[in-house]
Amino acid sequence: MGSTSDWETMRHTAATLDALGVAHETKVVSAHRTPQRLYDYAASAADRGLKVVIAGAGGAAHLPGMTASMTHLPVLGVPVESHALKGMDSLLSIVQMPGGIPVGTLAIGKAGAINAALLGAAILALSDTALSQRLQEWRAAQTDGVATDPA
Ligand SMILES: Nc1c(C(=O)O)ncn1[C@@H]1O[C@H](COP(=O)(O)O)[C@@H](O)[C@H]1O
Secondary structure: OOOHHHHHHHHHHHHHHHHHOOOOOOOOOOOOOOHHHHHHHHHHOOOOOOOOEEEEEEOOOOHHHHHHHOOOOOEEEEEEOOOOOOOHHHHHHHHOOOOOOOOEEOOOOHHHHHHHHHHHHHHHHOOOHHHHHHHHHHHHHHHHOOOOOOO
């Protein structure tokens, strides 16, 4: 994530990955404030054994796109809700990538943070049958938890 202030949103990604039993690391890396850290992180990600990168950032959210430019791993972008523009700036700056360098863009805020974890897990589950089973169980539990009555 681009800042420690994004953790309030991105903790939902981490919590969902924990619930699914997906190993992960959490780091603060900013394309703007720590460009060398971003370069080192993105350029070494695949060699370090990472499989998917989830990048959350707000405002002028260049982090996901710049990460995607330096790794061939799938990059999922979470637009963190900004104060001034309610995350529309984050969304548009993540989703409008030039052709050739894709970022899989999720929804603004908490829902996007949760869904990034679920989508990342689904990618990993293509080659991990135990994770695929856990993901299906998670989905079934969610379905079971939806009430039929509103109150
Ligand atoms: N969008 C980016 C990038 C980046 O894209 O590299 N680095 C920090 N930020 C964002 O700035 C916002 C405000 O950060 P502060 O709360 O630290 O001022 C955060 O949402 C962060 O993701």
